[in-house]
Amino acid sequence: MAVVADLAEWSLAAFTLLLFVVQFVAQEFGQWIGRRQRTRVEGKVEGVGVVVGGMLGLLAFVLALTLNFANNRFAERRAGSLEEANAIGTAWLRAEAIQDPRGKAIAQMLEDYTKLRIEFIQAGRDQTLLDQLNQRTNAMQSKMWGYVAGIVRDAPNPVSTALQASLNDVFDMTTVERFAYEYKLPPELFWLLIGLALLSMAALGYQLGLTGKPVRLLVVLLTATWTLVIVDILDLAAPRLGEFRTTTSAYEWTLQGFKGGVTIPPSP
16 A cells, blocks of 8 residues: 555556556456357346446445545544644643743743644655654653643642643644544555455446447546545545645644734733
8 A cells, every 4th residue: 555655645646547547447357358258148137237236336335434434534633733723822822821931931832833733734754754743742842841840830820730731732632633644544445445446347347248338438437436536535534645635724823823922911
């Protein structure tokens, strides 16, 4: 599956074309076998049609299953980004409200932390880069937790405890988002989808070969439809491939909110 992912990363159009060609070739191979066996199975075409219809129905079911899986994973990544950005914003506001120099330091680090999270979301499949980003994330978390631990020890009050809880939420949301990006479409499900698509197209070609009515235009349209659906499913399920990528708008809006700072007006 890694080779397929590399091809899709290099060119999604090339992967789409390859999938289309492989399915069409499978259908043509099935037609070739069907034409050769037309005289042997004469009168049994209806039975073949029932089997082919069942296989196409099973393919449609698997497509729906994988589409639901892919959509859920995409929704989890998107929701995780929003929740993490909101948690960072809340922690930043509480850090700014603390009357302690370490609170200001935490607020500044949260701004850098937000930029780091944007880099993580936008990163590709380079595992070395991802490892570096995760190491920097862990280092920043440890430093911020050291600051907040000092604040809580020096002034154990509801305000400092609320800041500690907010930072803990930020770190938890980061773990949730990282897990959502690591949880990909299982290879077994991917190969089941591809294998079933090829078998179904070969069976359809076999049926058309038996009838002697190739209807190639309709076959091309059907193959193109299956291909586009499969590619969209794989694109949706892959967090770092294709066009369906999680947006970083929530983090960028959080950064924009930091620019205004916190102004304390005089007492009325």
